[in-house]
Amino acid sequence: LVKVIATAQQVSQLSNGVYDITVGPLVNIWGFGSTKKAEAKPSDSEIQAALAKVGYQKLFTQEQPPALRKTLPDMYVDLASIAPGYAVDLIGQYFEQQGIEDYMVELGGEVRTLGKSPRGDDWRIGIEKPVDLGNAVQQGMLLVNAGLSTSGDYRDFFIEKGKRYSHTLDTTTGQTASHSLASVSVVAENTTLADAYSTMLMAMGEIKGKAFADQHQLKAFFIWRTDQGFETYATTGFQPLLLKP
Numbered sequence: 001l002v003k004v005i006a007t008a009q010q011v012s013q014l015s016n017g018v019y020d021i022t023v024g025p026l027v028n029i030w031g032f033g034s035t036k037k038a039e040a041k042p043s044d045s046e047i048q049a050a051l052a053k054v055g056y057q058k059l060f061t062q063e064q065p066p067a068l069r070k071t072l073p074d075m076y077v078d079l080a081s082i083a084p085g086y087a088v089d090l091i092g093q094y095f096e097q098q099g100i101e102d103y104m105v106e107l108g109g110e111v112r113t114l115g116k117s118p119r120g121d122d123w124r125i126g127i128e129k130p131v132d133l134g135n136a137v138q139q140g141m142l143l144v145n146a147g148l149s150t151s152g153d154y155r156d157f158f159i160e161k162g163k164r165y166s167h168t169l170d171t172t173t174g175q176t177a178s179h180s181l182a183s184v185s186v187v188a189e190n191t192t193l194a195d196a197y198s199t200m201l202m203a204m205g206e207i208k209g210k211a212f213a214d215q216h217q218l219k220a221f222f223i224w225r226t227d228q229g230f231e232t233y234a235t236t237g238f239q240p241l242l243l244k245p
Contacts, residue, residue: 002066004079004086004192005059011196012056014216019200020171022059024076025050030176032156032167033078040160047174054171085110085149085195092191104143111148112191124243130154130182130223130230138183138223139232140243147191151198152183152223168202179205180224187219187238206233 008021027033029042029050042050058071084107091105092112102115104123113123122144126137130152153166168177184201188194197218201209206224210233213220219237223230234242 002061002063002068004082005068005077006061006063007192008079008082008196009056009059009061011193011200015200015204015212017056017171018203019081019196020054020056021077021079021081022054022056022072022075023169023171024078025053025074026169026171026174027078027080027167028076030165030167030169031158032169039158041165051171051174054174081151081199082192082196084108085147085191085193088112088191089147109150110191110195111143112146113143113148114145127185127221127223128152128183138230139221140245141185141221141238141241142243143187143241146187146189147194148185148187149191149194149198150183150185151202153177153202154182168199170203177203177205179207180226181206181209181222182225182230183223184209185221187241210235 011019024033029046031039053072053074053076055072058075060069088105088107088110089112092103092114095103105112111125117123122142125141125143125148127139127141127150129136129138132154153168156167158165165176170177181202184198186194186198186201188197201213201220204212206222210222213235217237218235220235221238222233
């Protein structure tokens with residue numbers, strides 16, 4: 001647990017708090033957590049009360065002996081943006097300990113590969129088209145001995161008075177993110193990092209996210225909505241992984 005939270009805190013520092021696992025109180029009042037179902041926008045007073053409980057700077061980790069410390073009594077840590085990736089890494093590591101040299105592990109959109117596919121070539125993964133209904137592939141890619149995570153706004157959302165509210169939250173305002181980014185996929189050395197990075201870039205949106213990914217040389221693939229449909233962008237590091245249609 002300490003290892004996962006320490007990794008999350010590093011990403012929080014890198015993103016200046018855009019990524020923040022202490023977002024739990026906000027997630028819950030918006031109805032995207034475990035306390036209630038997302039049906040309506042919370043009141044401003046509810047949002048402000050939840051924001052007062054958020055802040056990665058008030059959460060501290062210690063490796064030896066493993067320990068956590070918080071300076072906000074009501075702090076709530078939500079690991080939904082990193083724990084699935086960590087679980088995939090643990091499964092992959094177990095396979096490797098058993099001498100398995102070729103595998104693909106997938107759990108809820110988080111993927112890790114090693115070696116070759118049953119065809120004898122690199123593993124091929126489909127990045128999903130970010131549509132609310134049905135399943136379709138937007139872009140094919142190669143995943144070679146690495147972790148992949150995709151975050152999006154098209155599975156967990158609600159609509160109120162014609163406005164769409166997704167589970168991606170802005171930790172500075174307490175509101176749901178207001179941008180056109182529909183999906184972002186990230187490849188990293190492990191799936192734990194890929195999971196956190198994809199959530200971070202999703203919160204930033206297509207403009208800030210692309211700039212951040214380029215600046216920090218992240219391998220990322222963005223899909224955002226326009227009036228004409230979807231637009232995409234692959235960073236320099238991601239481009240060699242793309243499969244031609």
